[in-house]
Amino acid sequence: MQKKRILIANACAETTRIATLLKKHGWEVQTENHPDRLAQVCRQFKPAVGLFRLDDTLTGHHLAPPLRAALAETQIDWIAAVPRRLIDLPAWQTLLYEWFYDYHTLPYDPERLLVTLGRAYGRALLNQNGGEQVEPQTLEYADFIGQCANMRKLKDDIRKVASTGISAMITGESGTGKEMVARLLHEMSPRKGGPFVAVNCAAIPGTLIQSELFGYERGAFTGANQRKIGRIEAADTGTLFLDEIGDLARDLQANLLRFLQEGTIERVGSAVSKEVDVRVISATHVNLPLAIAAGNFRDDLFYRLNVCNLRIPPLRERQEDIIPLAERFLTSCVARQKLPPKRFASEALTAMQRYTWPGNVRELQNRVYQGAVMSAGRQVTPLDMGIDDKIVPEIAWQTLDEVRGLAERGALQRTLTLCRYNYSLAAQNLGISRATLYRLLDKHQLGTGDDPDDEADIDADKGASVPG
Numbered sequence: 144m145q146k147k148r149i150l151i152a153n154a155c156a157e158t159t160r161i162a163t164l165l166k167k168h169g170w171e172v173q174t175e176n177h178p179d180r181l182a183q184v185c186r187q188f189k190p191a192v193g194l195f196r197l198d199d200t201l202t203g204h205h206l207a208p209p210l211r212a213a214l215a216e217t218q219i220d221w222i223a224a225v226p227r228r229l230i231d232l233p234a235w236q237t238l239l240y241e242w243f244y245d246y247h248t249l250p251y252d253p254e255r256l257l258v259t260l261g262r263a264y265g266r267a268l269l270n271q272n273g274g275e276q277v278e279p280q281t282l283e284y285a286d287f288i289g290q291c292a293n294m295r296k297l298k299d300d301i302r303k304v305a306s307t308g309i310s311a312m313i314t315g316e317s318g319t320g321k322e323m324v325a326r327l328l329h330e331m332s333p334r335k336g337g338p339f340v341a342v343n344c345a346a347i348p349g350t351l352i353q354s355e356l357f358g359y360e361r362g363a364f365t366g367a368n369q370r371k372i373g374r375i376e377a378a379d380t381g382t383l384f385l386d387e388i389g390d391l392a393r394d395l396q397a398n399l400l401r402f403l404q405e406g407t408i409e410r411v412g413s414a415v416s417k418e419v420d421v422r423v424i425s426a427t428h429v430n431l432p433l434a435i436a437a438g439n440f441r442d443d444l445f446y447r448l449n450v451c452n453l454r455i456p457p458l459r460e461r462q463e464d465i466i467p468l469a470e471r472f473l474t475s476c477v478a479r480q481k482l483p484p485k486r487f488a489s490e491a492l493t494a495m496q497r498y499t500w501p502g503n504v505r506e507l508q509n510r511v512y513q514g515a516v517m518s519a520g521r522q523v524t525p526l527d528m529g530i531d532d533k534i535v536p537e538i539a540w541q542t543l544d545e546v547r548g549l550a551e552r553g554a555l556q557r558t559l560t561l562c563r564y565n566y567s568l569a570a571q572n573l574g575i576s577r578a579t580l581y582r583l584l585d586k587h588q589l590g591t592g593d594d595p596d597d598e599a600d601i602d603a604d605k606g607a608s609v610p611g
């Protein structure tokens with residue numbers, strides 16, 4: 144557990160009084176005024192946060208690169224204690240934004256400072272816990288992030304399917320998390336003590352896949368110098384994950400089907416059948432019913448593998464998950480690469496939500512890792528992640544009035560076309576009076592100008608609904 148320790152840099156007489164106060168509130172305090180020694184003190188003292196008193200002697204512009212480097216090397220969150228008059232100066236604003244987790248305006252307000260430091264300490268604890276999760280012993284259900292309705296449903300389904308031994312097929316675009324779901328199904332099943340063996344059917348050359356899956360006996364073919372256990376046998380008592388199953392050649396589909404029906408395998412070059420107890424989970428990003436229709440995939444194998452289907456939606460269909468996933472990846476990358484604490488700039492949060500993520504969660508993960516490594520300061524920007532304006536188009540903002548207007552115009556056009564410009568029928572279907580219809584047509588400059596109804600009609604139903 145991260146100790147409640149604070150490093151105070153550039154201390155003065157007032158800071159010394161603050162140090163006494165912090166000690167009373169359970170903080171262990173150390174001060175260091177020489178920037179060059181900050182990183183070393185951090186390594187020895189291991190503070191959770193830093194408090195840096197900034198003043199005119201260190202102007203925003205001239206907070207020299209060596210000092211910035213020293214801050215970055217400390218790998219902790221810094222709180223700036225800064226005179227109010229400096230906060231309005233752009234150079235200081237940039238400095239605070241880029242290099243500090245938060246700031247406290249001087250003179251010190253002890254209560255406010257304790258709250259600010261408490262928040263920074265909480266964040267340090269979170270980062271530490273995030274770091275501990277980087278290499279989990281086993282994949283946990285909680286590691287699987289999904290907050291939107293269809294992901295919550297998927298998580299429920301995973302829970303239900305995991306406990307059964309049935310074959311499950313996971314479908315979803317590339318990078319949506321199919322292998323992760325397969326691992327979860329394994330970890331949450333009674334087979335979790337057994338092996339989880341993943342085979343990417345698209346990555347193994349056609350000539351090798353038979354022996355890879357089923358194994359071979361010594362002398363089975365040229366180069367088979369010793370017996371080799373196949374991946375199916377290696378998964379005995381556990382789970383076999385067949386990724387990109389749609390790419391399996393037809394003759395191998397027949398062999399796999401036989402194994403699924405009989406629960407036995409024969410190594411290449413052997414006439415002896417061996418019982419293997421394996422649960423098969425498969426995944427594909429291709430549309431297998433279409434592949435079946437085109438004669439490229441056996442329907443009997445499909446039904447055998449697809450006893451239960453789990454579809455993972457693409458990331459663009461689950462906006463709510465983008466930021467929680469990104470935060471998780473950032474925490475884990477910072478811990479793994481031993482980087483100083485980082486957070487997303489607000490522009491990065493907006494850009495992530497506007498981007499369409501063709502490569503799904505994997506692309507998000509890669510871009511966050513890239514951003515964490517490339518960012519110079521504490522803020523990860525869209526440019527660091529390679530999702531700046533060049534690839535994320537500007538939003539064309541629309542007011543609600545504009546949206547309503549466009550919808551209204553569209554509904555009028557559609558209804559008129561469907562009703563073949565019979566205004567009475569169109570008004571009836573739109574649930575408005577004919578008078579209202581005429582007013583709206585005028586407003587949107589629609590209509591043929593060829594008014595089929597007479598004035599009397601209009602007067603008659605002004606403000607009233609059209610009779611059925």
Ligand SMILES: Nc1ncnc2c1ncn2[C@@H]1O[C@H](COP(=O)(O)OP(=O)(O)OP(=O)(O)O)[C@@H](O)[C@H]1O
Binds near residue numbers: 287288289320
């Ligand atoms: N819901 C999620 N929560 C946390 N991490 C996720 C989630 N979904 C995917 N990931 C992470 O994203 C990366 C890509 O996921 P995975 O390899 O499972 O995708 P895939 O659909 O099997 O990809 P492919 O189709 O290319 O084989 C992995 O590092 C995985 O841990």
